[in-house]
Amino acid sequence: MPGDGPLARVPAVAVFAVVVVVFAAGVIVGGPVGAVLLGLLAVGVAGLLAATWPRLGTGERMLRVLVLVVLVAIAVGLVLR
Numbered sequence: 001m002p003g004d005g006p007l008a009r010v011p012a013v014a015v016f017a018v019v020v021v022v023f024a025a026g027v028i029v030g031g032p033v034g035a036v037l038l039g040l041l042a043v044g045v046a047g048l049l050a051a052t053w054p055r056l057g058t059g060e061r062m063l064r065v066l067v068l069v070v071l072v073a074i075a076v077g078l079v080l081r
């Protein structure tokens with residue numbers, strides 16, 4: 001979804017790479033540190049979801065909420081393990 005905000009000039013590939021690296025590091029490190037990394041990703045996803053909510057259709061909203069729920073569930077699982 002194109003925009004004109006501060007993230008509009010950041011290449012999508014770079015954002016994807018950062019997300020993949022942080023997610024992988026969180027899962028590999030595990031424990032509380034990994035949960036914090038995944039929690040930071042979850043906060044970012046929640047922020048983007050809140051910012052784009054009015055422009056999203058119902059299906060897009062549900063998919064993004066599902067991604068957020070799965071991310072939080074994995075973070076909680078890392079803490080409880």
